[in-house]
Amino acid sequence: MKRKRSYSRTTRHALSILGSMIRIGRTERNMTAQELADRAGISRTTLHNIEKGAPGPEIGTVFEVAHLVGVPLFDADDRVVALQEARLREKLTLMPQAVRPVTQEVDDDF
DSSP states (O other): OOOOOOOOHHHHHHHHHHHHHHHHHHHHTTOOHHHHHHHHTOOHHHHHHHHTTOSOSOHHHHHHHHHHTTOOSSOSOHHHHHHHHHHHHHHHHHSOSOOOOOOOOOOOOO
8 A cells, every 4th residue: 555645834835836826827828728738748637736736746747837837947047047057066066975874983991
């Protein structure tokens, strides 16, 4: 039996807000749910789940749908996005490749 995953209140709110923004963007562009679903290559049910803020749809799909209706996810300027990506890659290069739990030394000095 598959265990239902729980999400934090912050995550649920963010999903709900993004879903509402997508629905508003679709409506402002006078697109039906079926038209947007067809453009995104997804089912109407998946689009409905995205718009209601369900956590199930893949993040790439959600981002693509947001893009199609003009919901800005990051800065719209490609140069700014490229600069952010470069900074993040640089930071990741400086960070350790893996994080391991700290082990305590055994104090066996009686």
